[in-house]
Structure formats: structure tokens, C-alpha cells
Amino acid sequence: MAELIAEAMGVTVRFGGLVAVNDASVPVTEGRIVGLIGPNGAGKTTLFATIAGFQKPNAGRIRFRGKDITALAPHRRAALGIARTFQIVQPFAGLSVRENIAVGAHLRHAGRAEALAAADAVADRVGLSALLNLPAASLTVAGRKRLELARALATEPQLLLLDEVLAGLNPSEVRDVIPVIRAIRDGGVTVLMIEHVMQAVMALADEIHVLSEGRIIARGSPDAVARDPAVVEAYLGHGAAARLQGNAHA
Amino acid sequence: MRPYRLLLIVLAMLAALPLVIESNVALNFLKVSLMLALAGTGWNLLGGYGGQFSFGHAVFFGTGAYTAAVLQVRFGINAWVAFGAGIALGALVGAAIGWLTFRAGLRGSYFALVTLAFAEVARIIASVWPLTGAGAGILIPLKLGVANLQFGSRAEGYWFVLALLGLAMALARAIEGRRFGAQLVAVRENEDAAKALGVDVLRVKLMAIALSGGITASAGGFYAQTFLYLDAGLAYGPWISVEALLTAIVGGIGTVWGPLLGALVLQALSELGKHLGGDAPGLGLVLFGAVLIIVVRFAPEGIVGLIRRARPRRVARG
Numbered sequence: 001m002a003e004l005i006a007e008a009m010g011v012t013v014r015f016g017g018l019v020a021v022n023d024a025s026v027p028v029t030e031g032r033i034v035g036l037i038g039p040n041g042a043g044k045t046t047l048f049a050t051i052a053g054f055q056k057p058n059a060g061r062i063r064f065r066g067k068d069i070t071a072l073a074p075h076r077r078a079a080l081g082i083a084r085t086f087q088i089v090q091p092f093a094g095l096s097v098r099e100n101i102a103v104g105a106h107l108r109h110a111g112r113a114e115a116l117a118a119a120d121a122v123a124d125r126v127g128l129s130a131l132l133n134l135p136a137a138s139l140t141v142a143g144r145k146r147l148e149l150a151r152a153l154a155t156e157p158q159l160l161l162l163d164e165v166l167a168g169l170n171p172s173e174v175r176d177v178i179p180v181i182r183a184i185r186d187g188g189v190t191v192l193m194i195e196h197v198m199q200a201v202m203a204l205a206d207e208i209h210v211l212s213e214g215r216i217i218a219r220g221s222p223d224a225v226a227r228d229p230a231v232v233e234a235y236l237g238h239g240a241a242a243r244l245q246g247n248a249h250a
Numbered sequence: 251m252r253p254y255r256l257l258l259i260v261l262a263m264l265a266a267l268p269l270v271i272e273s274n275v276a277l278n279f280l281k282v283s284l285m286l287a288l289a290g291t292g293w294n295l296l297g298g299y300g301g302q303f304s305f306g307h308a309v310f311f312g313t314g315a316y317t318a319a320v321l322q323v324r325f326g327i328n329a330w331v332a333f334g335a336g337i338a339l340g341a342l343v344g345a346a347i348g349w350l351t352f353r354a355g356l357r358g359s360y361f362a363l364v365t366l367a368f369a370e371v372a373r374i375i376a377s378v379w380p381l382t383g384a385g386a387g388i389l390i391p392l393k394l395g396v397a398n399l400q401f402g403s404r405a406e407g408y409w410f411v412l413a414l415l416g417l418a419m420a421l422a423r424a425i426e427g428r429r430f431g432a433q434l435v436a437v438r439e440n441e442d443a444a445k446a447l448g449v450d451v452l453r454v455k456l457m458a459i460a461l462s463g464g465i466t467a468s469a470g471g472f473y474a475q476t477f478l479y480l481d482a483g484l485a486y487g488p489w490i491s492v493e494a495l496l497t498a499i500v501g502g503i504g505t506v507w508g509p510l511l512g513a514l515v516l517q518a519l520s521e522l523g524k525h526l527g528g529d530a531p532g533l534g535l536v537l538f539g540a541v542l543i544i545v546v547r548f549a550p551e552g553i554v555g556l557i558r559r560a561r562p563r564r565v566a567r568g
Binding site for chain 2: 052074075078079086091093094095099102103106107110111112115151155
């Protein structure tokens, strides 16, 4: 049951003198929604890019289904079943919503008709059905985030990497997307998500890993992580945990 | 067959033209226009659909032309075989240039400059190499006959280039409706997003540049068989690089019809310029420059874009 689908092992990424990710290990259990949180600049997106193959680590390994994939190019990882979204949305702006999603669907469907049918089915799952014929450039921020999600889903992944798909959405839009992500997990896809919207990640994630200054400083259930003094300090500053504790007792 | 219906109708109409046109001047005008449309269709596959702007498609045009000429003149090989070899070599040169540039991650203006450099190097080599006739050029002996790919009547040559163009346009149309086409356009729009969706970007670009090189090489082969004389400036000169990209951009970049419409309009303008301004050197290029600026500023989707805007919008095809 608690089998690992993927694992980042001791990953270190340096940009010149800056250590963006420092010996970080993140095991991802199959069938779960795993949250990766941390303050701005903690290295979340860099660690993500390493798992998806867009960033070569200076040290450490990435394993997927027991195989070492550290040297594989991004498109080979996509073929194995790893899909990602981008924090800064990257639509194919000149194409329609349907054509955008079909590019993802073509990974598993060679024929144009099958890919387009698969695209329509995925659009239905993420609530884009009404917008299929619009140019992607005309979508709102919320629409573009859904499109990112739809394209990634269309590749029929086993592991879905979501980079801040809720950021920039208003509270009602966030409420709309949360069940979509849950349904993805319930459909058998493991989800690893970076998220800034705390309420959402606390509600969604089965387990959470906290990254701060490139290191994993805590992991566990959402509740346990939220109470962890190290996490509170990372977010609110040195000494914050003690002050909060004091307030609680007063 | 639906996506090909309009294409078949227009090609059939074009094929009927020599039956009603008496004027040699008009037929020659059309023949050259179709040849440029063919070169432009090659450029369009890589530049229009794939977003990789080449400034050096002369390298393919010249390779197609010289291969046809050299194999016949120096090695006595049949013209049809030589013509086919030219297309194959054009595709091979495309794959080789693609392998060197795309693997190194060259994009945008860097890719454009490198292709320009390849074409210039080819031009210089052809102008000194004895095999290609060096400075004197190479003359294909006149031996009229279909077996020698030399057409006696003007209509036959016209039909030949029309058939080549028809095949190239049908290929572009077929690619549009396939996985390869979807992936090629995805690469143009956003390479990183394409990679994340499992597109092998390098492979897609290599296939595009090989097809592109082969198509433009066929235009070069036709040029050799029509004019029966080549020198380095004609075969590898910048004029054809410019014509190839202009026909596609003016006509409608990334569309099946763009290069044909663009070639007809540009050739008409160029003839008009000659009538009005005589043969002043460089006048044609000034005219083309002005047209390019106007198109990019006011009709970035070219003539095809203007036609689409003028018509009530139909439901998008697939």
C-alpha cells in the first residue's frame, strides 16, 4: 500500500555560489496528494524542475518506480508517466484550448481524432468543456491554470507535479479547483504539489514536506507540520514559535 | 478527403490554365511563381509551422540544383534519378544542419544567422570547386524530352512544377492533421511546455528541417532543368533565401496556401516594378523590403489572414 512511486534522494542544486536545493530528499507515496511547501525562495520550484527533468542536479538521484531516471530528458520522463505544470503558465497561445490539450493527449494517442476525443474528455474533468474552441490566449488566469492542469492530465500520467496551480486564483476559484485535484488522486494519479495557498494545501494534502533555504526541515501530516516549531519559525521568523507558545499559555 | 477538396479544385484549375493562356510571358510568369511557391512551401514547413526562421534556404535550393546538374553532366546519370538524388541530398543537408544547430540549442536570430552562414559557405565553395564548374558555372546540354526531364512545350514544364507544388502542399496539409503537425506547432509556440508534454523537441525539429530541405531542393532541381545553367550566385545566392521566406510570410505564415498566394503577389509586384522603374539594380529588393514592412505591420497573418478576416468565421476545423 505505502509503496513509493518516486523519490528525490539527496538532491543538491547550485546556481553559481547560491545553493538553491541542499541535500533534499522527498519520498512520494503512491496514491497520495503530497504537499511541498516553504517560504519564498526556499527552492521548491527548483526541486520540482529536478524531478521533472528540466534541471540537472549537482548531486543526488531521482528515482521513479524503482528506476534511476536522473539522466533522462523531460520528454522521456513524460513518456514514463511524469507530468508537470508550470508556475508561470505556458499555454500554446496561438492554439485553441482543444488543440492545447490535444498536444498532451498525443503522447498516448497517435491518431488526431483519438487525441482530440481524449482532449475533450480531459476538458470535461477539469471544467473547460465550454471553452474548448477559444484561443488559449483569451483565457483568464483561472482558465489558464485549468488549461495547464488539463494538458498535463492529457498525458495520462501516474505522477502529476503541480506547481502552484492555485496561486493567483480568488477564494471561490480555489474552492472550485480543490475537488478537481481530489478527483485526480481518487482516479489513481499520485499528486506532488507546490502550494502557497495554505488553507488549500492543508485541506488537500495527505502528507506535507517543508522546504526552507533548500533543506527539508519537517515532514508529516498537515496537522503535525503546522504545529512544528521549526516550520513556524521558517515562515514567521526566529523566535516566533516561542512567542506563539507563550500566547497560547497566557 | 475533405481537407484536400479545395486544394484539388484549385490545382485542377491551375492545371487547366495553359489550355486557355496563349501568352508565353504569362506562362513563364506562372512557372517562376510556382517554383518560388515550392521553395516557400519548404521554408514554411520549418519556419511557419515549426517557428524556426531560416535565412539560408538557398543552401537547400542550391543543393537540389547542383546535384541534378552535376550528376547529369559529370557522371552521365539520368535526369530523373539526378533530380531525385537532389531532393534526398537536400533533406540530408537539412538534417545535418539541424543536428548541428538544434542540438546546440540555437533558436531565433541565432538559428537564422547560422543558416545564412551555411548558405554563404555553400555559395563560396560552389564558386571555386571544379566539380560544380567553379566561377564559370555549369551548363546542362540541351536534350529535349521527358526522359531527360527537359520539356519542349512550355506547358509541360508548368505542369511538372505544378505537380511538385501540389505534392508539397498536400504534404503540408497532411502534416497539419497529424500528431507530427501538432507537435511541430507546439514546439513553435512553447518549447518547454512541449517537452513537459512528452514532445521530443529535437526529433520534431530534425524531421521538419529534413522535409523542408527536401522540398526546397526540389525547387532547385526544377530551376536547373528549366534554365539549364547554374552558377554559385544563382543556386546558392541570397535571392532565393529571401524569396522563400517572403512568399511564406507575405502569403500567410504557417498556412498551406500562404506560399502560393505570396509567390503570385510578389512576382506580380516585381514585374510591375520592372515596368515602372526599368531594371534599376536593387529596385526589386527595395520593393520587397517595403512589402515585408507593410505585411508585418498591418497583416501579420499575411494574405491568408486577410481573407480569413474578410469572411464570416467558420467553425474551426478539428
